[in-house]
Amino acid sequence: MSDLSVKQLSKTYSNTSEQIAVLDGLCLEMNRGENLAVIGPSGSGKSTLLQILGVLDPPSSGTVELEGKNPFLLSENQQAKFRNQHIGFIFQDHHLLPQWNVLENTLLPSLAFGKATPELQKRARDLLDRVGLSPRLGHLPSQLSGGERERVAVARALLLNPTLVLADEPTGNLDSDNAQKIGRLLLEVPKEQNTILIVVTHSLELARSMSMCRELRRGKLVEVT
Ligand SMILES: Nc1ncnc2c1ncn2[C@@H]1O[C@H](COP(=O)(O)OP(=O)(O)O)[C@@H](O)[C@H]1O
Numbered sequence: 001m002s003d004l005s006v007k008q009l010s011k012t013y014s015n016t017s018e019q020i021a022v023l024d025g026l027c028l029e030m031n032r033g034e035n036l037a038v039i040g041p042s043g044s045g046k047s048t049l050l051q052i053l054g055v056l057d058p059p060s061s062g063t064v065e066l067e068g069k070n071p072f073l074l075s076e077n078q079q080a081k082f083r084n085q086h087i088g089f090i091f092q093d094h095h096l097l098p099q100w101n102v103l104e105n106t107l108l109p110s111l112a113f114g115k116a117t118p119e120l121q122k123r124a125r126d127l128l129d130r131v132g133l134s135p136r137l138g139h140l141p142s143q144l145s146g147g148e149r150e151r152v153a154v155a156r157a158l159l160l161n162p163t164l165v166l167a168d169e170p171t172g173n174l175d176s177d178n179a180q181k182i183g184r185l186l187l188e189v190p191k192e193q194n195t196i197l198i199v200v201t202h203s204l205e206l207a208r209s210m211s212m213c214r215e216l217r218r219g220k221l222v223e224v225t
């Protein structure tokens with residue numbers, strides 16, 4: 001069995017007059033160390049897919065199993081724990097806390113256990129060093145450029161060495177130089193740590209540098225032709 005196994009995943013949104021099937025029998029199998037680019041036009045369901053894989057939203061039907069566990073069978077509390085332990089999420093608008101500095105924002109996932117241990121403090125500093133932010137540890141998000149904020153979000157997502165890292169258009173708001181740097185980082189660190197990486201992107205360059213690329217079309221992931 002694959003480390004990530006998605007079977008017959010469907011998601012339907014209903015508004016007043018109709019039901020919209022955004023995902024419709026989507027299947028995906030991935031193992032640790034593999035990475036996947038998901039492309040597709042706006043509105044095709046890319047963010048919906050990531051929200052479900054990130055256990056932020058339940059599917060209408062179908063199953064998701066990560067290392068043999070279906071998180072949607074857990075209680076809400078256990079789901080939050082599962083998300084914290086197994087999943088790193090990089091949002092396009094990075095969701096950094098404005099009143100917290102770079103180091104504190106990176107340590108955010110460790111707060112679920114109370115205080116960050118010295119090991120996690122060291123890991124946060126190491127990751128921030130990897131992303132070139134050592135000279136910025138005490139800066140607030142408002143004092144950073146867009147590319148720097150995105151790099152903090154990458155470091156934070158990797159802090160607890162998650163099984164699955166999900167990134168929703170991580171380079172969407174960046175200039176091409178910064179986009180390339182983030183792309184390289186996203187590929188490098190998860191590869192070393194044997195993580196499953198799924199990136200939604202409009203960048204063909206980033207998509208081509210990943211080991212697999214699929215298009216979301218009519219609710220399913222299909223080979224890119
Ligand atoms: N919470 C929601 N309620 C109703 N419709 C939604 C909701 N979230 C997304 N949708 C619809 O689902 C479709 C896919 O959205 P989304 O996953 O954000 O696409 P993408 O990320 O590929 O641009 C869109 O038509 C969108 O309007």
Ligand SMILES: [Mg+2]
Pocket residue numbers: 046047048
């Ligand atoms: Mg989207």
